[in-house]
Amino acid sequence: MQRVGVFVCWxxxxxxxxxxxxAVSEALKSEPGVVFSTNYQxxxxxxxxxxxxxxxxxxxxxxxxxxxxxxxxxxATFRKTAAAAGLNPYMVEIANIREQCxxxxxxxxxxxxxxxxxGKAAIAKVNLNxxxxxxxxxxxxxxxxxxGGIAGIQTALxxxxxxxxxxxxxxxxxxxxxxxxxxxxFPTLDCAACILTPKMVDVAQNxxxxxxxYSEVTEVSGFVGNFEVTIKKNxxxxxxxxxxxxxxxxxxxxxxxxxxxxxxxxxxxxxxYIPFAQAVPKxxxxxxxxxxxxxxxxxxxxxxxxxAGAIDYTQKDEYINEKYGAIVVxxxxxxxxxxxxDEFAYNQSKDVITSLEFERLTNAAGPSAGKLLRPSDxxxxxxxxxxxxxxSRCESCAExxxxxxxxxxxxxxxxxxxxxxxxxxxxxxxVFYIDVRTPGKNFDEFYRRAVEEYGVKYIxxxxxxxxxxxxxxxxxxxxxxxxxxxxxDADLVVLAAAIEPxxxxxxxxxxxxxxxxxxxxxxxxxxxxxxVESPTAGVFLSGACQGxxxxxxxxxxxxxxxxxxxxxxxxxxxTGNPCVANSNELMCNGCSxxxxxxxxxxxxxxxxxxxxxxRTTKIRRVASVNPAVCQGCGACTVACPSGAMxxxxxxxxxxxxxxxxxxx
Amino acid sequence: MxxxxxxxxxxxxxxxxxxxxxxxxxxxxxxxxxYDEMEYHPHQFVNMVECGDIExxxxxxxxxxxxxxxxxxxxxxxxxxxxxxxEAVRLTAIRKQGANHLTADMVPEIVDEDxxxxxxxxxxxxxxx
Amino acid sequence: MQVNEYKPLIVAFCCNWCSYxxxxxxxxxxxxxxxxxxxxxxxxxxxxxxxxxxxxxxRGADGVIICGCHPGxxxxxxxxxxxxxxxxxxFSMLDFLGIEKERxxxxxxxxAEGAKFAATMNDFVQTVTALGQNKRLEDLRCKK
Numbered sequence: 025m026q027r028v029g030v031f032v033c034w035x036x037x038x039x040x041x042x043x044x045x046x047a048v049s050e051a052l053k054s055e056p057g058v059v060f061s062t063n064y065q066x067x068x069x070x071x072x073x074x075x076x077x078x079x080x081x082x083x084x085x086x087x088x089x090x091x092x093x094x095x096x097x098x099x100a101t102f103r104k105t106a107a108a109a110g111l112n113p114y115m116v117e118i119a120n121i122r123e124q125c126x127x128x129x130x131x132x133x134x135x136x137x138x139x140x141x142x143g144k145a146a147i148a149k150v151n152l153n154x155x156x157x158x159x160x161x162x163x164x165x166x167x168x169x170x171x172g173g174i175a176g177i178q179t180a181l182x183x184x185x186x187x188x189x190x191x192x193x194x195x196x197x198x199x200x201x202x203x204x205x206x207x208x209x210f211p212t213l214d215c216a217a218c219i220l221t222p223k224m225v226d227v228a229q230n231x232x233x234x235x236x237x238y239s240e241v242t243e244v245s246g247f248v249g250n251f252e253v254t255i256k257k258n259x260x261x262x263x264x265x266x267x268x269x270x271x272x273x274x275x276x277x278x279x280x281x282x283x284x285x286x287x288x289x290x291x292x293x294x295x296x297y298i299p300f301a302q303a304v305p306k307x308x309x310x311x312x313x314x315x316x317x318x319x320x321x322x323x324x325x326x327x328x329x330x331x332a333g334a335i336d337y338t339q340k341d342e343y344i345n346e347k348y349g350a351i352v353v354x355x356x357x358x359x360x361x362x363x364x365x366d367e368f369a370y371n372q373s374k375d376v377i378t379s380l381e382f383e384r385l386t387n388a389a390g391p392s393a394g395k396l397l398r399p400s401d402x403x404x405x406x407x408x409x410x411x412x413x414x415x416s417r418c419e420s421c422a423e424x425x426x427x428x429x430x431x432x433x434x435x436x437x438x439x440x441x442x443x444x445x446x447x448x449x450x451x452x453x454x455v456f457y458i459d460v461r462t463p464g465k466n467f468d469e470f471y472r473r474a475v476e477e478y479g480v481k482y483i484x485x486x487x488x489x490x491x492x493x494x495x496x497x498x499x500x501x502x503x504x505x506x507x508x509x510x511x512x513d514a515d516l517v518v519l520a521a522a523i524e525p526x527x528x529x530x531x532x533x534x535x536x537x538x539x540x541x542x543x544x545x546x547x548x549x550x551x552x553x554x555x556v557e558s559p560t561a562g563v564f565l566s567g568a569c570q571g572x573x574x575x576x577x578x579x580x581x582x583x584x585x586x587x588x589x590x591x592x593x594x595x596x597x598x599t600g601n602p603c604v605a606n607s608n609e610l611m612c613n614g615c616s617x618x619x620x621x622x623x624x625x626x627x628x629x630x631x632x633x634x635x636x637x638x639r640t641t642k643i644r645r646v647a648s649v650n651p652a653v654c655q656g657c658g659a660c661t662v663a664c665p666s667g668a669m670x671x672x673x674x675x676x677x678x679x680x681x682x683x684x685x686x687x688x
Numbered sequence: 689m690x691x692x693x694x695x696x697x698x699x700x701x702x703x704x705x706x707x708x709x710x711x712x713x714x715x716x717x718x719x720x721x722x723y724d725e726m727e728y729h730p731h732q733f734v735n736m737v738e739c740g741d742i743e744x745x746x747x748x749x750x751x752x753x754x755x756x757x758x759x760x761x762x763x764x765x766x767x768x769x770x771x772x773x774x775e776a777v778r779l780t781a782i783r784k785q786g787a788n789h790l791t792a793d794m795v796p797e798i799v800d801e802d803x804x805x806x807x808x809x810x811x812x813x814x815x816x817x
Numbered sequence: 818m819q820v821n822e823y824k825p826l827i828v829a830f831c832c833n834w835c836s837y838x839x840x841x842x843x844x845x846x847x848x849x850x851x852x853x854x855x856x857x858x859x860x861x862x863x864x865x866x867x868x869x870x871x872x873x874x875x876r877g878a879d880g881v882i883i884c885g886c887h888p889g890x891x892x893x894x895x896x897x898x899x900x901x902x903x904x905x906x907x908f909s910m911l912d913f914l915g916i917e918k919e920r921x922x923x924x925x926x927x928x929a930e931g932a933k934f935a936a937t938m939n940d941f942v943q944t945v946t947a948l949g950q951n952k953r954l955e956d957l958r959c960k961k
Contacts, residue, residue, distance in 0.1 A: 065810070124840055127844035128935070267880040502717040509718065534890070539886070539892070541931075576742060581843065657864065657892075662900075671860070674859060676866060676868070679859065683869055683872050684876060
């Protein structure tokens with residue numbers, strides 16, 4: 025029999041407000057095995073923990089039950105306390121009487137009643153606990169960063185800085201991501217390329233960093249410290265190590281009319297291309313869907329003009345297997361499709377564009393060489409209407425838009441409006457807003473400057489419809505403050521499209537077993553205290569894959585993710601989870617049911633000699649679990665027909681005891 | 689400001705609309721084709737119902753200017769459905785007043801030939817007792 | 818006179834990664850649900866042995882609900898698929914034995930769905946309360 029100590033926490037008034045803690049500690053005193061029971065204001069505080077240590081010594085406790093907040097919050101804390109008191113840390117059980125009791129129930133009577141039952145269940149479980157000793161596993165000292173935008177670049181640079189090798193996997197032919205497409209950045213109006221491209225060069229030159237561009241992750245297995253990842257390097261039909269990026273092939277390619285993704289289809293590129301001048305790696309890529317040589321074997325011009333002989337039409341997709349200790353997800357975002365927003369005539373007129381397209385239009389390296397010209401006729405627009413919240417904060421139209429605020433649109437629209445007025449003072453600029461959200465350092469000042477110094481007309485209201493008529497766009501909108509309906513003849517309409525996580529994020533989350541929210545943003549381990557870690561150990565989050573973010577936030581999160589990775593890689597050994605499956609060899613009949621359901625391949629079979637009752641020996645095939653590979657899901661325990669398989673820490677008898685305690 | 693709780697609840701019940709979902713973007717009024725005809729605009733309908741300021745709405749001609757084209761319902765990003773609010777206020781007004789707003793002799797003998805029959809039928813359904 | 822209102826006894830098995838965190842989130846957001854629901858934490862919904870459910874009914878539970886990650890989101894890749902199949906078989910057997918299908922349920926609640934957790938529990942408690950006490954499998958020897 026265990027000697028159990030029960031510690032009921034008040035959590036200030038969080039628990040004590042709806043649970044009579046005195047009654048709970050009193051009621052639990054008479055439970056089997058309980059030799060000590062008390063309550064205290066903050067069990068997790070130093071004084072509370074000392075109280076536990078003291079009680080362990082005084083009463084020779086062998087098990088501890090803490091009735092407090094969720095074990096997801098403080099289980100680790102109390103396990104450390106137990107260890108400090110000389111107990112096995114796995115002799116601690118938590119009864120969750122805060123999140124799952126005091127906070128969700130209103131009256132004292134039912135709250136107290138339930139808290140007692142939850143306490144009894146924990147006591148019943150701890151009575152059957154056995155000391156567990158976690159295994160250790162080595163750490164592969166190499167990190168993988170998925171996504172080569174500013175988030176991935178910054179994370180990789182920071183990790184490499186600490187001396188650990190890093191690989192970046194980017195699905196596009198070059199790293200740089202969305203930031204490479206931007207013109208200026210708010211609120212300082214630095215040129216995006218001027219601050220990004222030096223970082224891209226740093227990545228290329230850093231000997232600790234390898235770049236897998238035009239590649240994707242196809243398979244992930246293993247666990248924290250020991251991930252095994254398969255990277256598919258798509259065939260670019262150009263030998264990366266030989267190509268000098270001279271661009272002769274790009275110039276000579278006869279297939280010149282392929283929509284240029286980098287400029288969002290606003291101009292064309294050849295079938296062999298380098299996305300932009302500062303691309304890293306600066307290597308040409310052949311688009312297999314456009315190249316005549318690859319489609320029907322007729323052409324071969326690029327191979328003839330390539331002085332280096334880098335063109336290889338026979339190149340195949342390549343699969344690379346590599347081991348990593350940590351994985352950082354930095355898959356970023358995309359603007360949502362405007363196809364379903366008929367009211368803004370995005371598909372009817374070339375002069376209705378998204379903000380990212382506007383960014384390319386004003387970029388010196390963009391399709392109009394930085395001159396703000398209408399995509400339809402190349403004329404200078406005199407009246408520009410910016411529409412905010414297109415698809416953001418859109419609750420009713422789940423198939424069209426997003427429920428959340430995309431966060432960055434207010435600021436980049438202010439930037440666009442300000443820059444337009446600055447360069448072309450003869451332009452009328454209207455911004456239709458619902459709310460202007462500018463919480464950031466120097467953000468509101470920036471927006472006010474757009475209004476006060478640059479004369480941008482901010483109108484509280486929304487655009488209802490845009491109708492192309494002649495060479496004008498008839499914009500019908502409401503001005504809620506003047507209580508008027510406005511009709512504006514605009515030359516250009518710019519839509520601040522909502523942003524969504526990249527489409528590749530969902531399958532990746534499945535591969536990584538990292539959880540996502542309903543909007544496909546990765547969830548963090550704790551929204552406040554662990555914002556850059558995913559709940560899956562060894563997987564970290566950087567940038568907009570976790571939620572809409574601007575550049576400064578992305579960079580700071582990237583640095584934070586890097587520091588977490590460094591903290592992990594700096595360890596030589598990781599203590600594993602001791603709550604793993606184990607098989608009772610005497611009961612196992614070697615049927616393979618457990619191995620069939622194990623997602624990790626942790627179960628193998630071995631032939632073992634057993635002594636039989638009649639003193640003969642017999643060789644039987646029995647299951648054996650590799651504790652370093654087992655993650656402790658328990659699927660095998662249920663599959664086992666003979667009941668030989670059990671899970672440490674969540675044993676059949678323990679859960680059964682909890683059921684009994686609850687149903688008493 | 690009158691605050692007529694009974695009428696407010698009645699209109700919310702009839703329309704099935706939750707006016708507190710409105711985030712005041714004004715897209716309903718921006719898209720409304722009858723905007724210039726109306727004294728109170730679609731976003732004001734939603735707002736005034738939310739505030740319980742119903743009397744002015746009941747007495748306003750705006751009620752009968754709404755075309756029920758449902759553009760506001762289609763465009764509202766929060767699913768508030770202003771046209772249903774207008775319709776509910778209209779129903780309340782008709783129930784309260786008990787008067788006919790349209791009689792047969794108000795319809796010209798020869799209606800514009802592009803006018804569909806259904807329009808007349810629905811107009812009678814809406815504006816008569 | 819005090820009316821003794823019938824309170825069902827409901828056992829909820831929640832997987833550690835999604836639903837237990839969802840239940841915590843419901844707590845964080847103070848989304849109330851009846852105290853009749855008692856949560857048992859398991860590492861994964863696939864850890865729930867049918868024996869636990871039978872035991873709960875034997876000991877007088879009125880309803881059992883199992884919550885796991887959404888299909889495809891299991892922390893252990895495939896655990897919730899096993900749950901789905903195992904429980905489909907078990908529940909139809911229980912139904913055959915006279916334990917109404919409404920008393921047993923499998924729900925997917927993610928760590929971000931505190932509101933769904935509370936709504937699911939409210940709905941489940943209501944359903945079970947409407948069915949009344951469950952006596953079919955109850956082992957009277959378990960009751961003193």
